[in-house]
Amino acid sequence: MTVDSWFALFAPKGTPAGTVSKIGNAVKSALEANEVRKKMEEQGAEPVASSPAELAKILSADLAT
Numbered sequence: 001m002t003v004d005s006w007f008a009l010f011a012p013k014g015t016p017a018g019t020v021s022k023i024g025n026a027v028k029s030a031l032e033a034n035e036v037r038k039k040m041e042e043q044g045a046e047p048v049a050s051s052p053a054e055l056a057k058i059l060s061a062d063l064a065t
Helices: 017-031 036-044 050-064
Strands: none
Touching: 017 036
8 A cells, every 4th residue: 555645735716827826836946945855855755846737636636546
């Protein structure tokens, strides 16, 4: 059995696409920062930034499982 955990940010329905994009880009930049990446990896995490569409696929697959 394999168990994965993940964290995601969600916004209310109707949040403007520009706002979602701005937040997503800020999170991606943070996850790409060496000090953030290093700290997360020290804690056993694998930092990955994904798009809303990619998150939807992950969520759908996890719910099906």
